[in-house]
Amino acid sequence: MxxxxxxxxxxxxxxxxxxxxxxxxxxxxxxxxxxxxxxxxxxxxxxxxxxxxxxxxxxxxxxxxxxxxxRIERLEAFTETGRQLTDLRYDHAGSGLCAYGxxxxxxxxxxxxxxxxxxxxxxxxxxxxxxxxxxxxxxxxxxxxxxxxxxxxxxxxxxxxxxxxxxxxxxxxxxREYTHGALWGSGHLDSPHDALHQVARSARQLLGLLPIGEGRVAFFWGLRRDEVDALQKRGYERFREDVAALCPRAVPVVDELGGFEHLSFAGYxxxxxxxxxxxxxxxxxxxxxxxxxxxxxxxxxxxxxxxxxxxxxxxxxxxxxxxxxxxxxxxxxxxxxxxxxxxxxxxxxxxxxxxxxxxxxxxxxxxxxxxxxxxxxxxxxxxxxxxxxx
The missing domain is CATH 3.50.50.60 (FAD/NAD(P)-binding domain)
Incomplete structure (x- = not known):
C-alpha cells in the first residue's frame, strides 16, 4: 500500500x-x-x-x-533437594512442536x-x-x-x-528496574540433554543450563545487582563451590569459563x-x-x-x-x-x-x-x- x-x-x-x-x-x-x-x-x-x-x-x-x-523438548525445574517443580513439554502444546536453544x-x-x-x-x-x-x-x-x-x-x-x-x-x-539479574556465560557440556534445566533454592537463587547447539550450553546464575561485587571478592573458587552444591551438572561449564572475566552480568x-x-x-x-x-x-x-x-x-x-x-x-x-x-x-x-x-x-x-x-x-x-x- x-x-x-x-x-x-x-x-x-x-x-x-x-x-x-x-x-x-x-x-x-x-x-x-x-x-x-x-x-x-x-x-x-x-x-x-x-x-x-x-x-x-x-x-x-x-x-x-x-x-x-x-532442539529443546521440554522445560524442567527442580529444587535444590532434587524435587521436580515442572516438566513442561512442547509436544503437549502441539504435535511435533519444540523450541531451539x-x-x-x-x-x-x-x-x-x-x-x-x-x-x-x-x-x-x-x-x-x-x-x-x-x-x-x-x-x-x-x-x-x-x-x-x-x-x-x-x-x-x-x-x-x-x-x-x-x-x-x-x-x-x-x-522499573528489578533488583535481580543474572551472570551469563557459555561453555561446552558433554552430557547431552534436550531441556532447559533450572534449579532453584528458595526464591533467592536460580541456576540454569540451556543447550545452544554445537555441544555448548548457556549458563546463568541469578543474583541481586548489589551482590555482584561481593561475589567477585569471595573469589571464583568459592563461586564454583556454590554452583557445585546447587547443580553439579554445571561444574564443567564453570571450570571452562575459568573466571568472572568470562561472565557478564545482565540486569532485568x-x-x-x-x-x-x-x-x-x-x-x-x-x-x-x-x-x-x-x-x-x-x-x-x-x-x-x-x-x-x-x-x-x-x-x-x-x-x-x-x-x-x-x-x-x-x-x-x-x-x-x-x-x-x-x-x-x-x-x-x-x-x-x-x-x-x-x-x-x-x-x-x-x-x-x-x-x-x-x-x-x-x-x-x-x-x-x-x-x-x-
Missing amino acids: NESLRIGICGFGVAGGALAVLLARAGHRVTLLERAPKVGPVGAGFLLQPSGQKILAQLGLFDAVAQRSA VQRGVLFSALHETALLAGTSVTLAAEIAELDETPEGVLVRDVTGRNFGPFDLVVGTDGSRSRVREWLNPGNGRR LHSLPRRVHTGRVVLAGDAAHAMSPHLGQGANLALLDAECLARHLSQSPLPEALSRYAAERRSHSRYLSILSQVLSPFFQSESRVLGWGRDIALPLFCAVPWMRRQMELSVAGLKEGFFHRL
Missing part, C-alpha cells in the same frame, strides 16, 4: 534486524543505526519458541539457524548478512540521543551530534533501555509504555515491552513485532498501519508482560514465602491437565491472552 518509504531503524537487535530484512525486501529505503561499534550478540543464548520459528521461516533463515542450534551470534550473523543483501544501509557507532520531527520527516541525532534522515518513519528497536521510547513517553514512570527491567507510536515513530521489540527473561519470550516477541509491522505497512497508509500494528500486538505483549511481573518474584526475590509457595503450587498446577496445558501454551508463545491463543 505504501510507496517506497525512507525508514530509519534504531538498534540492531532481533527486532531491528528482522525488520530491516522485511522492509528492505519490500522496496523501502532502510537505514539501520546501531550504537555498538560492530554488530554482534548480547547475551549467551535464548529460546526460539514455536511462535518465533514461524517468523524466522518467513525470513528464510529458520533452517540455517536450527541446524546450528539445540540458539546462540545469539548465530541469529545475529544471519540477520546481518541477510539485511545487507536486501539493501539495508547499516551505520555503526551511532548512539541515539534524540529525535526531531520536521516537515520533511523525522531527524535522528546521535550523541556526537550527527544527524540522520530525514525519515518518513523511525522504528525504535533500541532495547529495554530505549531512548526512542523515552522520547515517545517523556516523564513516563512505567519503567520492566517497561510497558502507554504510547508505542506517533504518526511517524513506532516501537518494536524490547523497546515496546521490556520484561524479565523468565518466560523466554523476548526474541520471539521481537520477531512477531517485526512481521506484524512490516505486514501492516504493506497493506495500509502509514498512520493507519502503525495504529493497526499497535492494536494487533497489544494483547499478546500485555499478557506476557503481566505473567512476567507476577512470576518473576517467585523465582528471584528475597521472599522465603514466595519460594515456599512456588514449591507447593507448581507441582500441583502441573498435575491439573487444563492448567498444565495453559502453561505449556504460554511458554511456547502460543497464548496471546488469558482466554485466547495465537
